[in-house]
Amino acid sequence: MAKNSKTIISGPEAVRVRFAPSPTGYLHIGSARTAFFNWLFAKKTKGKFILRIEDTDMSRHMEEPIDLIMDSLKWLGINWDEGPDTGGNFGPYRQSQRKDIYSSYAGKMIADGNAYYCFCSQEKLAEKRQSFIEGRGSDYYEYDRECYYLAKDKIEQNLKEGIPYTVRLLVPDDYDIAFTDTVYGPISVNSGTQEDFIIIRSNGLPTYNFSAAVDDILMEITHVIRGEDHLSNTPKQILIYKALDEELPVFTHLPMIHGADGQKLSKRHGSISIEAYRDEGFLPEALRNYLALLGWAFDEKTTVFSSNDLINKFSLKDINKKPAKFDYEKLLWLNGYYIRQMPEKELEKLLAKRVTSADISIKGKNITDKNIAAVLPAIKKIIPLIKERVKTLKEARDITVKFFEDINYENDFIEYIKSNKERALGITEDALSLLKNIDDFSHQGIEAALRSISEKRNIGFRKVAEIIRAAIWGARVSPPMFGTMEILGKDTCIARLDSFMDMLS
Numbered sequence: 271m272a273k274n275s276k277t278i279i280s281g282p283e284a285v286r287v288r289f290a291p292s293p294t295g296y297l298h299i300g301s302a303r304t305a306f307f308n309w310l311f312a313k314k315t316k317g318k319f320i321l322r323i324e325d326t327d328m329s330r331h332m333e334e335p336i337d338l339i340m341d342s343l344k345w346l347g348i349n350w351d352e353g354p355d356t357g358g359n360f361g362p363y364r365q366s367q368r369k370d371i372y373s374s375y376a377g378k379m380i381a382d383g384n385a386y387y388c389f390c391s392q393e394k395l396a397e398k399r400q401s402f403i404e405g406r407g408s409d410y411y412e413y414d415r416e417c418y419y420l421a422k423d424k425i426e427q428n429l430k431e432g433i434p435y436t437v438r439l440l441v442p443d444d445y446d447i448a449f450t451d452t453v454y455g456p457i458s459v460n461s462g463t464q465e466d467f468i469i470i471r472s473n474g475l476p477t478y479n480f481s482a483a484v485d486d487i488l489m490e491i492t493h494v495i496r497g498e499d500h501l502s503n504t505p506k507q508i509l510i511y512k513a514l515d516e517e518l519p520v521f522t523h524l525p526m527i528h529g530a531d532g533q534k535l536s537k538r539h540g541s542i543s544i545e546a547y548r549d550e551g552f553l554p555e556a557l558r559n560y561l562a563l564l565g566w567a568f569d570e571k572t573t574v575f576s577s578n579d580l581i582n583k584f585s586l587k588d589i590n591k592k593p594a595k596f597d598y599e600k601l602l603w604l605n606g607y608y609i610r611q612m613p614e615k616e617l618e619k620l621l622a623k624r625v626t627s628a629d630i631s632i633k634g635k636n637i638t639d640k641n642i643a644a645v646l647p648a649i650k651k652i653i654p655l656i657k658e659r660v661k662t663l664k665e666a667r668d669i670t671v672k673f674f675e676d677i678n679y680e681n682d683f684i685e686y687i688k689s690n691k692e693r694a695l696g697i698t699e700d701a702l703s704l705l706k707n708i709d710d711f712s713h714q715g716i717e718a719a720l721r722s723i724s725e726k727r728n729i730g731f732r733k734v735a736e737i738i739r740a741a742i743w744g745a746r747v748s749p750p751m752f753g754t755m756e757i758l759g760k761d762t763c764i765a766r767l768d769s770f771m772d773m774l775s
């Protein structure tokens with residue numbers, strides 16, 4: 271029997287968890303959720319959170335995706351205690367720099383009789399597969415251990431001749447591979463279902479199951495928390511723990527994440543990279559909150575959790591095995607909530623940053639972080655106007671930018687306004703003469719002037735407002751109109767009403 275798993279929250283031993291991404295591209299929602307659950311558990315238990323990069327496949331250039339993953343984690347506020355950039359006592363933390371470690375462990379396993387050299391070529395293995403399948407009449411195939419029975423001299427001769435080889439684990443016969451997953455409960459698999467799988471490939475590099483298990487052992491990982499897609503790898507990794515006579519960590523597999531259509535979350539469902547969410551103007555605190563809800567629930571109703579709440583309340587035992595549903599609307603709602611809660615000063619900074627990166631200019635000059643001061647007073651005024659209604663920073667930025675740009679008319683709206691041209695002309699004319707004459711071009715002053723039009727003409731204010739909105743904003747929907755006009759200023763409003771008159775007549 272393998273040594274028993276540790277209890278779920280280990281006693282005096284400090285918790286050590288890891289996030290071990292393969293740098294294949296962006297950090298996507300599912301991986302970010304895995305990282306966050308590990309981080310939360312480390313924080314909760316005052317343990318250590320380790321970032322390990324699984325980049326043994328040297329055929330690809332990895333620097334860029336590694337940086338992207340680290341940047342996304344940092345942006346999310348998921349910081350690590352040990353990792354490739356921070357170092358630590360268990361490094362290196364990039365598997366590409368640990369090749370010698372894997373070779374020496376494989377060597378030790380061969381010496382102990384728990385693994386063996388396999389000199390079978392790809393072609394030979396393909397033939398074996400073919401005849402095995404034909405003989406049995408089923409798709410099932412497992413390696414027949416031919417090389418396990420090679421005589422010692424033959425092995426030495428092959429090695430001397432430089433015949434390429436892989437290293438295979440010798441899987442014990444009829445052994446009960448048993449463990450208790452925190453989420454999926456007791457799982458037991460007979461070793462007869464596992465062939466002597468490869469732990470070192472013919473190019474000398476380890477396979478995922480081998481390097482992950484060796485590193486989890488050497489990095490003294492107490493809890494392996496990862497996606498459910500790795501559940502089927504766990505028996506293999508347990509066999510490696512057994513061969514090395516090591517105690518098992520606690521395994522926790524997180525439920526899959528599905529899109530609204532019940533299919534595994536993928537690009538088809540829209541943005542799935544953390545980078546895309548950042549660009550779309552999601553706040554890290556909103557995303558963190560949302561990630562926590564993907565498979566974990568404190569109770570039936572609570573949705574909003576600060577990070578401190580999460581650290582206090584998070585427990586591996588409350589993770590659900592049902593696939594989690596990714597609900598974009600809920601994430602949007604949460605983001606809007608966090609935007610509303612955000613101190614205005616902070617929002618101002620974030621918005622200013624987005625405005626400077628937008629391609630807009632005032633008086634012919636592009637707004638950059640050097641001349642942002644010119645628009646900051648306006649941004650300060652715009653924030654209270656839009657804060658309650660926007661759901662992302664991008665939306666906030668798009669509205670803000672409109673305050674500085676030339677008006678852009680929504681054609682179908684203007685056509686609709688033109689369908690009652692006389693009234694539109696009359697109202698625009700009234701507005702022009704009233705607004706030209708008011709000294710107090712404030713929210714209140716503007717409101718009083720415009721409301722008097724509706725009284726004079728005995729029509730609902732909504733009718734007046736839609737014409738004014740068409741003239742000064744060009745679109746059906748605008749931020750609250752009087753405030754918008756105050757920020758645009760008297761000159762701009764008058765100029766826009768004037769051009770609108772021209773458009774109508």
Ligand code: GLU
Nearest residue numbers: 290291292324482496500
């Ligand atoms: N490199 C694996 C992945 O990105 C990690 C699996 C694990 O956590 O063991 O899926």
